[in-house]
Amino acid sequence: MKASLLVLAALLVAMPGHPILLADEAVSGYDYLQPDMQAMQDDLFSNPGMLVVEQGEALFSTPGKNGKSCADCHGENGARLETKRIARYPVYSEELKRPVTLHGQIQRCWEERLGNSPITYRNEELLQLESFVRYLARGELVNVDTGGALASYYAAGRELFRQRFGQVDIACRQCHEYHAGQLFRGQVLSQGQTNGFPVYRYTEGQVTGLQERIAQCLTKLRAEPFGEDSPESLDLEVYLSARSNGLRIETPAIRY
Amino acid sequence: MCESADSLVKRFRHYCRGVLCLVLLAPVALPANEAGKPPPYFEWQAVNYEINAPLGGLTGVAERGRAIAGDPLRGNCLACHQLPITEEDFHGNLGPSLEGIASRQSTGMIRLHIVDQSRFNPETVMPGYYRRFGQLHRVAAEFRGRTYLSAQEVEDVVAYLATLK
Numbered sequence: 551m552k553a554s555l556l557v558l559a560a561l562l563v564a565m566p567g568h569p570i571l572l573a574d575e576a577v578s579g580y581d582y583l584q585p586d587m588q589a590m591q592d593d594l595f596s597n598p599g600m601l602v603v604e605q606g607e608a609l610f611s612t613p614g615k616n617g618k619s620c621a622d623c624h625g626e627n628g629a630r631l632e633t634k635r636i637a638r639y640p641v642y643s644e645e646l647k648r649p650v651t652l653h654g655q656i657q658r659c660w661e662e663r664l665g666n667s668p669i670t671y672r673n674e675e676l677l678q679l680e681s682f683v684r685y686l687a688r689g690e691l692v693n694v695d696t697g698g699a700l701a702s703y704y705a706a707g708r709e710l711f712r713q714r715f716g717q718v719d720i721a722c723r724q725c726h727e728y729h730a731g732q733l734f735r736g737q738v739l740s741q742g743q744t745n746g747f748p749v750y751r752y753t754e755g756q757v758t759g760l761q762e763r764i765a766q767c768l769t770k771l772r773a774e775p776f777g778e779d780s781p782e783s784l785d786l787e788v789y790l791s792a793r794s795n796g797l798r799i800e801t802p803a804i805r806y
Numbered sequence: 807m808c809e810s811a812d813s814l815v816k817r818f819r820h821y822c823r824g825v826l827c828l829v830l831l832a833p834v835a836l837p838a839n840e841a842g843k844p845p846p847y848f849e850w851q852a853v854n855y856e857i858n859a860p861l862g863g864l865t866g867v868a869e870r871g872r873a874i875a876g877d878p879l880r881g882n883c884l885a886c887h888q889l890p891i892t893e894e895d896f897h898g899n900l901g902p903s904l905e906g907i908a909s910r911q912s913t914g915m916i917r918l919h920i921v922d923q924s925r926f927n928p929e930t931v932m933p934g935y936y937r938r939f940g941q942l943h944r945v946a947a948e949f950r951g952r953t954y955l956s957a958q959e960v961e962d963v964v965a966y967l968a969t970l971k
Contacts, residue, residue, distance in 0.1 A: 713943060714942075714943060715943050715944050716942070716943070716944060716945055716946065716949075717933065717939070717942060717945050717946070717949045717952070717954055718933045718954070719933065719934065719937075719942055720931045720933075724929065724931045725931060728929070728931075729900050729931060732898070732899050732900045733897070733898045733899045733900070734885055734886065734898045734900060735878065735882070735884060735885040735886075735896045735897070735898050736895065736896025736897060736898065737896070739900075768944070769946070772945060772946050772949045772954075773943070773944045773945060773946055774944045774945070774946050774947070
C-alpha cells in the first residue's frame with residue numbers, strides 16, 4: 551500500500567509538463583524568458599520599457615492645471631515615496647470604502663491634486679506615471695494584504711480566476727497554473743504573475759498595463775472584457791497582485 | 807368610395823401593430839444581421855466516446871481541414887498540438903502530438919475530441935469546437951449563439967486528421 555502510494559507520487563512528480571503539484575510557489579514571468587530577453591530586461595539601457603518610465607519621470611515634475619506637480623508632494627523624482635508602500639498596492643481605502651490600485655491612486659491625484667481633466671484607464675500619461683512609480687520600487691517584494699478589509703475582494707478575485715469565460719470556456723488558472731511552462735503556439739505560458747507590470751510586451755512592441763493585459767486574455771477566449779471601473783476588474787487586480795506576494799517588482803519587465 | 811371612419815381606425819391600429827412588432831423585433835434582429843445569421847445547429851450523439859455520424863450528414867475535405875488546423879483564427883490546432891504542418895513554425899505542446907492519430911483512434915472518436923473534448927477531460931483547456939453553447943459566461947457579442955467552428959469546418963478537420971496514419 552505504502553509502496554504503491556510512493557510509486558504513484560513519483561509518477562505524478564515525474565510526469566513532464568504537469569507541474570500541478572509543484573505550483574504552490576510563485577514563479578516570476580522572468581524565469582520563463584529566454585536568456586537574451588532576461589538580459590534585455592536587466593540592462594536598463596536596452597530595456598525598451600524604460601522609455602515609458604522616463605516619460606513618466608518627466609511627467610512627475612510637470613505641473614498640472616492648478617500649478618502643482620506630483621513632485622510637490624512626493625519629492626523630486628518621488629524621493630518622499632516609500633517603496634515598501636508602493637509594493638503594498640492595491641490597498642484598502644477607509645475614505646472610499648473600497649480597495650484602490652496604484653493606477654487608481656495616481657488617477658485620483660491627477661484629477662484631485664493636480665486639477666487635471668478626468669482621464670480613462672487607457673490614458674498614456676497615466677500608464678507612464680504608473681510605470682515610473684512602480685519602477686521606483688523595483689527590487690522591492692510584492693506585499694499585498696490578503697486579510698482584513700481586502701479579504702472579501704481577494705476571495706472574489708480568486709473565484710474569477712477560477713471561473714471559465716467566453717466561447718473557449720476556460721479559466722485563467724487552467725493555463726496559468728496547470729499549464730505554466732508549456733508552449734502555446736510557440737509561446738511559453740507563464741504563471742501570469744503581476745510583479746513586472748506595467749510590462750513591455752515584446753510581441754506587441756509596447757508597454758501594457760495589467761487591466762489591458764487581462765482584457766487581451768479575455769478577448770482571446772472570445773469573452774467580453776470587464777469594464778474599466780467594474781467590480782470584477784478590482785477584485786481580479788487585488789487577487790492577482792496578492793498572488794505575486796514575495797516576488798520582486800521588476801517594472802518595467804519584458805514579457806512575450 | 808370613401809372608407810368609413812371605422813375602417814380607417816382599424817387600418818391605423820393594424821399599422822401601429824406592425825410598427826410595434828418591428829420595434830420589438832429590432833434588438834433581436836439587428837445583431838444577427840450585423841454578424842450574419844448563425845448557421846443551424848446539428849444535433850449529435852456520442853456512443854462509447856465516438857460520434858459516428860458526420861455532423862449534419864456533411865462530407866469533410868481533408869485539404870480544407872489542414873488549412874483550418876493551421877489557421878490561428880479558426881481551428882488553431884497548432885496552438886497546442888504538433889501536426890505534420892511543417893511550413894508553420896510555432897507549434898504548442900499543451901496537448902499531445904497528433905501525428906499518426908488516425909492509427910490510434912477511430913474517426914468517430916476523433917470527431918468527439920473536436921466537438922466536445924470535455925467529454926474526455928472536464929478540466930481540458932481545449933475549446934469544444936461544436937459543443938452545445940449552453941452555460942457559457944461572458945461570451946463576446948459576435949460569438950454568442952454560435953459554435954467555435956461550423957459543422958462543415960469540423961468535418962473538414964476530421965477528414966484531415968483521419969489521413970494521419
